Amino acid sequence: IRDLLPQAGLLGLGTGYKSLGAIDDLYLTEWVYHGLVGLILFMTWQFGLIFTLQKIAKTTTDKTEKGIANGVKMGLIVMSVSGLHADTFYLIRPTEALSLLLGLVAARRALKS
16 A cells, blocks of 8 residues: 555556556555546445435336335445455456346336336
């Protein structure tokens, strides 16, 4: 932290500067790779997805859609918290599954509109 963060600064040192797993914290890895700007954008994306899923769950009358939106929201929260000790969003399997589920929620919502 003392060596890399002062070097990373606002714009970071670039993706892959350190190999995956070299830093056991997704948020520190994001800061090192993409700087403070990238970290803020990444966290804004996470919160935006959570709030959107929450809105879908609150506004829908369909129990299936509500359950799926709440389930995906909880999965996203769990992945975000696990990022404190792992490179969760850089691992292909969990990110691939989460992206598929987020796409399904968005598609179902778009079909109903």
